[in-house]
C-alpha cells in the first residue's frame with residue numbers, strides 16, 4: 185500500500201475501545217500499533233460549544249484530542265527525551281483513514297499478545313497485588329523525576345502491561361498528557377514540573393484507594409476503561 189492511500193478501517197463497531205472522546209482501532213498494517221479517531225459526536229466544535237466561556241477563547245485545535253496529543257508529544261521529545269518512553273506509549277504520528285484523520289501510536293499488549301487492560305480494570309479484577317504496589321512506587325518516582333506533563337491521572341488512562349499470570353511489568357499513561365494550565369509554566373520550570381508530576385502520582389494512589397473503597401461498598405464500575413476478553417484479542 186502506498187503512503188498516500190488511506191488506511192482502511194472496517195467501521196466503528198470494530199474499534200477495540202471507545203473512550204469518552206475517541207475510538208481506538210488496531211492498526212491493520214501493524215498489530216503493535218493503534219489508530220485513534222475522534223468520535224463523530226465529540227467533534228472539537230461541539231466540545232468548544234460545551235466548554236465554560238473562558239475556555240472557549242482557546243483555538244479549535246485545543247479541543248481536538250489527537251492534535252493536542254501530537255503537540256504534547258513533540259514537546260516531550262524535545263524536553264524529556266527517550267526516558268519518557270518507559271512511561272507513555274510511543275507516538276508514530278497522524279494517519280489518514282477511510283473514517284477520517286487518525287493518530288497512530290504504540291498499542292500496549294501483554295506478553296501473551298492480548299491488549300493490556302487499564303489500571304482501573306486491573307484493580308477491579310485482581311485488587312492491589314504486591315507487585316502492582318511496587319510497580320506503582322517505581323512508576324511514581326520516575327513520573328516525578330522526569331516531571332512528566334499531564335492532567336490529573338485517571339485510572340482508565342493508565343494501562344498495566346503484564347507477563348503471564350497477570351504479573352504486572354509496566355504502567356503507561358495512554359491519555360491525558362500535557363499541562364492543562366492556562367499559562368503552562370511547568371514546561372519552562374523543571375522544578376515546578378517535578379512538583380506537579382509528584383502531586384499527580386500521589387492523587388493517582390488516592391484514586392486507586394477510592395476505587396477499591398467503591399468496589400467494597402458494592403457500587404458500579406462505571407462506563408470507562410473496561411475491555412471484554414473478545415476486545416483484547418483483536
Ligand SMILES: Nc1ncnc2c1ncn2[C@@H]1O[C@H](COP(=O)(O)OP(=O)(O)OP(=O)(O)O)[C@@H](O)[C@H]1O
Nearest residue numbers: 201203204205206208273290291292340358359409
Ligand atoms: N496505546 C494503548 N494501548 C492499549 N490500550 C489503549 C491504548 N490507548 C487506548 N487504549 C484503551 O482504549 C481506551 C480509550 O482510549 P483513550 O483514553 O485514548 O480514549 P479517550 O476517548 O481519549 O479517553 P477519555 O474518555 O479519557 O477522554 C483506554 O481506556 C484503553 O483501555
Ligand SMILES: [Mg+2]
Nearest residue numbers: 203340341359
Ligand atoms: Mg482516556
